[in-house]
Every structure is written in structure tokens, then in C-alpha cells.
Amino acid sequence: MSAPIVRFEHIRFAYQLDPILDDFNWQWPQGQHIAILGGNGAGKTTLAKLITDSLRHNSGEVSYADDIGPANIAHISFDLHRELMERDRRFDDSETREDAFDVGTTVQNIILQGQKANAEFSQLCERLGIGHILEQGIRYISTGESRKTLLARALFAKPAALILDNPFEGLDVKAQAEMHSLLAELVSSPTPLVLLTKDANDIPDAIDTVFNMAHGKILGECSAKDAKQQAKAVHHYAKPLPIADAPVHPSDTALLELRDINVNFRGKQVLSDINWTLMPHQHCCISGPNGAGKSTLLGLLCGENDKAYGQQVFLFGRQRGSGESIWEVKSQFGLLNTSMQMSNLKRTKVIDVVASGLFDSVGLYTDYSEGQRQLLVAWLDALELLPLKDQRFDRLSFGEQRMILLARAMVKSPRILILDEPCIGLDNEQKSKLLGAVDQIAAHGQTRILFVSHRSEEVPDCINQFMDLVPSDKGGYTAHIRER
Structure with missing residues (x-):
């Protein structure tokens, strides 16, 4: 043998x-x-x-x-x-x-x-x-x-x-x-x-x-x-979350709006004639092929991409580039994506990674108060991550890191929560927790969800609008919008 x-x-x-x-x-x-x-x-x-x-x-x-x-x-x-x-x-x-x-x-x-x-x-x-x-x-x-x-x-x-x-x-x-x-x-x-x-x-x-x-x-x-x-079907998780109260946006005014958006990167057309509106009652799922520009589009909204300047990008009724600072923009958004996870977070404790979401920084450079510490602990506990709070982030499994970054994105109860392929690296139980948590966030607070996914079974129940990025005749990708 x-x-x-x-x-x-x-x-x-x-x-x-x-x-x-x-x-x-x-x-x-x-x-x-x-x-x-x-x-x-x-x-x-x-x-x-x-x-x-x-x-x-x-x-x-x-x-x-x-x-x-x-x-x-x-x-x-x-x-x-x-x-x-x-x-x-x-x-x-x-x-x-x-x-x-x-x-x-x-x-x-x-x-x-x-x-x-x-x-x-x-x-x-x-x-x-x-x-x-x-x-x-x-x-x-x-x-x-x-x-x-x-x-x-x-x-x-x-x-x-x-x-x-x-x-x-x-x-x-x-x-x-x-x-x-x-x-x-x-x-x-x-x-x-x-x-x-x-x-x-x-x-x-x-x-x-x-x-x-x-x-x-x-x-x-x-x-x-x-x-x-x-293989067992896993039901969505439904543990209460420490979601903060927030002002209600007028129901007849768009939260986010893109008008005739075009993005060209070093001679390559990425996005063409994007027109889209997110109203206060909506949570949107964005889908499209790898390389279609999904992350580029999200970056236009949350301040991660400078191609927004000079274009008709409107956030909460105000056009980008009309006097607001980049930090004012970032303060309105919570973000979970793979790029964040690939950032240099070595030797950073889990609780400090979550705390960095309060200050919109990658890594923690500002001390947090006792009240803020209690909020951090509450989010970690709600997502059943509390035993990890003093461990190094880079020593956790990929899926555990993903759940930590969800806590980081939500700790300030942002107006918009951007989840860019959040189920990558999660096992079935963790997917259940994440999707159940997202549905709770949508149901019990004023945070609105932008959710990127390639798999229909990974889309939370709260999603009621879909943006499909499809090839454009002008090059790059354009948006096809549908409602649920």
C-alpha cells in the first residue's frame, strides 16, 4: 500500500x-x-x-x-x-x-x-x-x-x-x-x-x-x-442588538441619489450613466459580475473614492463636494468590506478594532470613554463575540474577523450601513447571525442597508430594492433598478 x-x-x-x-x-x-x-x-x-x-x-x-x-x-x-x-x-x-x-x-x-x-x-x-x-x-x-x-x-x-x-x-x-x-x-x-x-x-x-x-x-x-x-438548514439569528435611536429622515426626500454617473479609471470605462435613488423606506442589494464596479460605486457614496467630485452624487439632500469634509461624509456610513479586512490590523485587539468604528479610522488612535467601552462590549456580546474581545484580530479565523467588522460598522449606528459581500468567509451559523442581525438593524433603527452579494440565499429579508450592474453599450457597466 x-x-x-x-x-x-x-x-x-x-x-x-x-x-x-x-x-x-x-x-x-x-x-x-x-x-x-x-x-x-x-x-x-x-x-x-x-x-x-x-x-x-x-x-x-x-x-x-x-x-x-x-x-x-x-x-x-x-x-x-x-x-x-x-x-x-x-x-x-x-x-x-x-x-x-x-x-x-x-x-x-x-x-x-x-x-x-x-x-x-x-x-x-x-x-x-x-x-x-x-x-x-x-x-x-x-x-x-x-x-x-x-x-x-x-x-x-x-x-x-x-x-x-x-x-x-x-x-x-x-x-x-x-x-x-x-x-x-x-x-x-x-x-x-x-x-x-x-x-x-x-x-x-x-x-x-x-x-x-x-x-x-x-x-x-x-x-x-x-x-x-x-447538511442542515440554519434559521436566521434574532438576538436583540444595542441599536441607538436616531433622527427620522423625511419620507419624501431621498437619502442617496446618483445622477448620470460616469467613472473612468486610467482610460478604462468602469461605470456608465448610473441613475439611482434610495428613499428612506428602502434597503438595496447591489449585484453584478466580478469587476463590474460595485465597490467603486459604493466608494463614491461613502468617501472612499474621489471620483465623486464634480459629479451629481447627493447624500441626504446635499451634493458631494459642496463644502463638507471627508470626515463628515464618513461619519454617516458604516462599512464592512474585504479591503478593510486586508488592512494592516496586526497586533490590534478585537475591542480596539470595534472601537475604531467610532472614529472612522483603520486602527485605533484615540482613547474611548467608559460609556463608549460599554457600547463596544454590548455589541460584542450581542453578536456572541465577547470572549474574543482581548484577542488579537489577526489571530482570528477569517469568519470571526468578518463578524468583528460588522460590530465595527454598526457601533456608531450609522445612517447607511454598507455591507460589501459580508458573507465571504462565514460558515452557515455565522451567516445566520449576520443576516438576522442585518434584518434587526433594518427593522428597529433608522440605519438603511446597502448589501452586495452574488448569492440570492445570502440576501437578508429586509432588502426591497435591487440594483443589477449590467454591461453598457458605452463601455463599463450601468444600473438596472427593480423593486421587491
Whole structure:
């Protein structure tokens, strides 16, 4: 019988004094394509990092097959995306350039890693639908485009084995279908694959074995079919939230309005003739393909994008650029997005990350009062995050970080809550909490919701308006508005 690709024997790995894996025994059978199914905090990503030697175990033994080692097992994850983004930001020289813009490391260079482009490279980029972004910087592409870029990088390097960490996160509907097709191809290829996932429905039927994992333990194994049959529907969470009272906006006056908006970025048309109004009774879901300009549009509203100046962007009855400061604009919005999560929040305690939402800063640079501390604790408690309050943000799982950033976005009870693909990285229980919390926020306060999602099952019940970004004849994307 062939030796397993990797074998774990009595492995212990702990963060500080908290064991993540303890007396852990498991093996990846030779030649098998497997899935590891479990919620956030199960230990899936820790296991992947131990396999690739990016984490070192405290005790026990890890062994590999003769022809495979940790260096030639590729692990594609949001952590890799974050590391590449941080490196790119460190070398940004925009302030010293005449054009004040540093594209940074391009998608093409990320994939090639110093190798020369060839026919195989071109075919791979075409297969993944990223040929049109090869000259763009890694910091200037969408979340879904980033996922496909990292997959192309791994496949072009021809690894001995491949670990895909929640590959469907952040992909639009078309890209999800393409990913399912690509996974089916990978499962039929000779390269062994591990799929880490929180959703049994993302597991290809041809996967050899599904390992169920929770709390750092392998609980059992089954087929993909059985895993899907055992998946449980999770009802939305409904715990009371500490939502502050706020003034009521006049019902006949628009909260937000965009008139004939056009955005061009370095010669490329992104948005064309956008016309949209959000009235006080409305909560809007914004959807469109990866790269359609959803985040660009949101940035026009909340002060994150300077393309708003000189255009007809109206916030609460006032046109942008009519004397308000950027901080006055930001004070009206709460924001949760992947860019925020990729920001440098190392060594920042969870409670301080939430507190930074009071001051619209990335990181905490201002002391908060005792009354504000009580508000922070109330939000963490309501979202069942209180045990994490003194932990470092960067040590939490991706899904736990996402929930912390929801608390950060809501702590000041903003007039507009922008949730840009908030369910990325969340397991079913966390999605339930987030969607239930969003519905409560909509029902019991004056905060209005702008919600970006590619999946209809992840849209909260409160949504009563939909903006679909669709290709425009003039280039870029325009908006199609419909009501529910």
C-alpha cells in the first residue's frame, strides 16, 4: 500500500496556551481528492498551514510521501491574498511618481512568479477568464478576480498537490459555475486535491472522501452525497442588538441619489450613466459580475473614492463636494468590506478594532470613554463575540474577523450601513447571525442597508430594492433598478 501524501501523528498545535489541534491523527491518502468540511474555527486552515509548513507544530510528527514535500504543495487562501496585498503596499511609491499612481505588482507577474509567459499561461488565463486584467495591479482588482488570479498562480507552478481554501468565496454567479466546472476537472486530474469548505453543496460529487471537522478534531468521514444530505438548514439569528435611536429622515426626500454617473479609471470605462435613488423606506442589494464596479460605486457614496467630485452624487439632500469634509461624509456610513479586512490590523485587539468604528479610522488612535467601552462590549456580546474581545484580530479565523467588522460598522449606528459581500468567509451559523442581525438593524433603527452579494440565499429579508450592474453599450457597466 502506498504511503499517504501526508501523515499527522499525535500533532499538537497551540496559539499561546489555547490548543487548536491536540493529539491530532490523520492522513491524506495517496492519489485521493478529498474535502474537509467544517465551520469557522474547526481548524481547517490551521491544518492546511501545517501541511505546507507555514505553521510549525508544537509536538508530534508530520511525514510526507517520498516524492512530495511541503514546498510543492500549493495552498490558495485569503491569507495568501492578504500577504501579497501587504507586500505590494509596502513598496508603493505613488507619492514620488509624477503620475501619483503605482500599479504595483500586476496580475501577470503574480501568476508567472518570474517565469516567461507561454501558450499554457495564455490558455490558463483564458480558462479562468482573467486575460483582460493581466496588466492591472493586484490591489486594484475585485475579490473574485483575486481568487482566480491565485488559482492561476498555483496551477501554472504545477504543484505536486493542491489545497483550495473556500474557493467559491467572493465569486459572482458565472464565476461560481466556472469554479464548479474547474473543480470537476481538477478532481479528474492526477494532482491530489484537498478542498476546505464550510458548505457541503460546494463539494464535487467525484470527491473520494469528505472528512467532517470541528473543534480541531476529525469527527468522521463520508461521501460527498452523504455530506450534502446531512447538511442542515440554519434559521436566521434574532438576538436583540444595542441599536441607538436616531433622527427620522423625511419620507419624501431621498437619502442617496446618483445622477448620470460616469467613472473612468486610467482610460478604462468602469461605470456608465448610473441613475439611482434610495428613499428612506428602502434597503438595496447591489449585484453584478466580478469587476463590474460595485465597490467603486459604493466608494463614491461613502468617501472612499474621489471620483465623486464634480459629479451629481447627493447624500441626504446635499451634493458631494459642496463644502463638507471627508470626515463628515464618513461619519454617516458604516462599512464592512474585504479591503478593510486586508488592512494592516496586526497586533490590534478585537475591542480596539470595534472601537475604531467610532472614529472612522483603520486602527485605533484615540482613547474611548467608559460609556463608549460599554457600547463596544454590548455589541460584542450581542453578536456572541465577547470572549474574543482581548484577542488579537489577526489571530482570528477569517469568519470571526468578518463578524468583528460588522460590530465595527454598526457601533456608531450609522445612517447607511454598507455591507460589501459580508458573507465571504462565514460558515452557515455565522451567516445566520449576520443576516438576522442585518434584518434587526433594518427593522428597529433608522440605519438603511446597502448589501452586495452574488448569492440570492445570502440576501437578508429586509432588502426591497435591487440594483443589477449590467454591461453598457458605452463601455463599463450601468444600473438596472427593480423593486421587491
